[in-house]
Amino acid sequence: MxxxxxxxxxxxxxxxxxxxxxxxxxxxxxxxxxxxxxxxxxxxxxxxxxxxxxxxxxxxxxxxxxxxxxxxxxxxDPPEPQEVALVGVGNIGTAVLSYFAGRRPMLDITVAFDNDPAVIGRTLHGCPCLPVTDLAEVVAGRNIRAAIIAVPADAAQKVAEALVSAGVRGIMNFAPVRLRAPRSVYVENVDLTGSLEKAAFFARQRSQKEQGQTGYAY
Amino acid sequence: MxxxxxxxxxxxxxxxxxxxxxxxxxxxxxxxxxxxxxxxxxxxxxxxxxxxxxxxxxxxxxxxxxxxxxxxxxxxDPPEPQEVALVGVGNIGTAVLSYFAGRRPMLDITVAFDNDPAVIGRTLHGCPCLPVTDLAEVVAGRNIRAAIIAVPADAAQKVAEALVSAGVRGIMNFAPVRLRAPRSVYVENVDLTGSLEKAAFFARQRSQKEQGQTGYAY
DNA sequence: GCTATACTGTGAACGTCTTCACACTGTGCT
DNA sequence: AGCACAGTGTGAAGACGTTCACAGTATAGC
The missing domain is CATH 1.10.10.10 (Winged helix-like DNA-binding domain superfamily/Winged helix DNA-binding domain)
Known part of the structure; x- marks a missing residue:
């Protein structure tokens, strides 16, 4: 190989x-x-x-x-435009939607799911929001292979399982949990808390170094 | 060491x-x-x-x-609560603000900057939005060492430089650019496009494998 | 045409991160 | 008390990713 x-x-x-x-x-x-x-x-x-x-x-x-x-x-790039599903149209979901709108034509977020009646039925940045109960059918029906999870931590695992059994093989996960998924599924964790923590941690560390407080192991 | x-x-x-x-x-x-x-x-x-x-x-x-x-x-964790500055209160900035609100008490986004008059002066999730012209003074004055950049790509480098010269040593960067910064500054790039591309790429790759189309190098 | 120059392509060295495997330590059971 | 067991702590091995350094190759200038 x-x-x-x-x-x-x-x-x-x-x-x-x-x-x-x-x-x-x-x-x-x-x-x-x-x-x-x-x-x-x-x-x-x-x-x-x-x-x-x-x-x-x-x-x-x-x-x-x-x-x-x-x-x-x-x-x-995919040989032809690849559809992506978004699950969770809260703060992050919405931001992601607007971020990707028109950015990468070959990767189109063409459908979003949520369970909040306030967003179901609406169209945000050209993307229709459906009830999460339609997820399995729509994702499988359209042969969608990639999805974004932007739901609260406690719902993420269930969503992931639903996506995987509907045929999704690549997941971008914003929920602060380590998803359990078969090895045949690629999971890209976007750990915002972790990233900010890293930035803050190294910021402190480097500030200290500047002040000549060397000699510490870290 | x-x-x-x-x-x-x-x-x-x-x-x-x-x-x-x-x-x-x-x-x-x-x-x-x-x-x-x-x-x-x-x-x-x-x-x-x-x-x-x-x-x-x-x-x-x-x-x-x-x-x-x-x-x-x-x-x-920092010995005492560490302040974090946010620059750019657009879609992502706002989502980040609401995401971190109350999540990590020791890492507080206590100030945000933007150049949009529509948000300047408002308070979002307990965080006041100031004009970006105040950045240098406020960041240096409060000794803020960590910051989040959520501005468009073409503004990011300038913002980064302003932050660094105001004393910031750790940056979480959402802008799709590689920031140029001294080695004494830690930059954590959150590359949303890259992450989604990875998920989509591996999704395709793994779907193919499942169909028995092995023998490809990738 | 020939030489000097500039950059790539890549084997090998290097360093880092991860995993292995087992000695060691303390607990619970008889 | 003594033995069997369970789980850690860690040296050593291994895998992986990055950098080095230079041979190879094409261009430009004379």
Whole structure:
């Protein structure tokens, strides 16, 4: 099994793609590994390694921006627009909806579910909100393979199970729980509390270091 | 420099803490490494390794829930409540504000900044919104060390620089850009697009595998 | 055409994080 | 008291990801 694309590699490719899209929009035609590296916040070696994965070849003048973008898109984008389901249209769900509206045309949040009568039936950012009781039928019926969970922690596991049995194989999870799912399902946890805690923790640590209070283990 | 706490270790400790908090609330007094491992979605070895970092000792009956929770909190929580600033009170900023309201008492988003007159002067979830022109003064004045960036991509770098020069050393960044910051500043990128792309990518990949279409490299 | 130059592609070294495996310690049972 | 057992603490091994360093290759200049 050669060339398995790791989690981190996919994340970096996604960043390269963003950078390349901008460069391409600016009519820049070629890019060197160290340019990409600087823009993406990684080393040039790392970039070249990653680009090996997409089988993109460069020359002694760098890479052709359009070619490279095409190669990455070919690898990462679905062959045709992929539908994504959103479960939970509260604060985070709504924010996510508006964030993704029109951002990635190949990844469309085409349906949302909730159990709050106040949102059921409404259309937010072009996305209809259905009752969560319709979830299994709609997701399975439309062959939806990716979903976003933005429900409270205590409801997340049940939602995940419903999604998985309806055919979902990739989940982006905002609920602060570790979902239990079969290994055949990919779960990307977006742990907002954890992320903020990390930022706050390292902020304290680095502030201390600056004050010359070294000698601590951490 | 022994025992530097890695990024991943902190993230896992944050999860253990959440799990332990629940157990403690449920009056559970002891926990074994494999229980914690199952709840946190990691291996038992990993749990024991991580717990070495917090200098928590267990017995042949596992760990004392309260002790363990205390040890993790002592390591991760600030000695006194730590203020956090939010920049950008749009969709995501607002969602973040409501998400963290009351969730982590030791990490308080006490001030928000925006340049939209519609939100300036208002108070959302107990957090006053000030004009972004006040940022430097307020952040420096209150000695705020951690901040959340939830502004559009093209404004993020400028905001980051302002925050850093006002004394911020830890940033949670929602903007889809790689921020350039001195090494003395910790940046936690929350890349929503990247996360969704990963979930969608692996969803496709795994769906294919299920259909017996093996033999592909990826 | 030939040389100097610039960048890629990649084997190998390196470092880090994770898992293994087992010695050690304390508990409960007889 | 002594033995069997359960679970931790940790050195060592292993897996994985990143960086190094240089051979290879194409371009540009003379």
């Amino acid at each position: 050669p060339n398995t694309l790791s989690d981190n590699a996919i994340a970096r490719l996604s960043v390269y793609r963003r950078v390349l899209t901008e460069m391409h929009r600016d009519s820049r035609t070629s890019v060197r590994s160290d340019d990409l590296a600087a823009a993406a916040g990684v080393t040039a070696s790392q970039v070249r390694r990653d680009l090996m994965l997409v089988r993109a070849l460069g020359t002694n003048k760098g890479y052709d921006t359009a070619d490279l973008l095409g190669a990455i898109e070919k690898l990462m | 022994p025992n530097t706490l890695s990024d991943n270790a902190i993230a896992r400790l944050s999860v253990y803490r959440r799990v332990l908090t629940e157990m403690h609330r449920d009056s559970r007094t002891s926990v074994r490494s494999d229980d914690l491992a199952a709840a946190a979605g990691v291996t038992a070895s990993q749990v024991r390794r991580d717990l070495m970092l917090v200098r928590a000792l267990g017995t042949n009956k596992g760990y004392d829930t309260a002790d363990l929770l205390g040890a993790i909190e002592k390591l991760m």
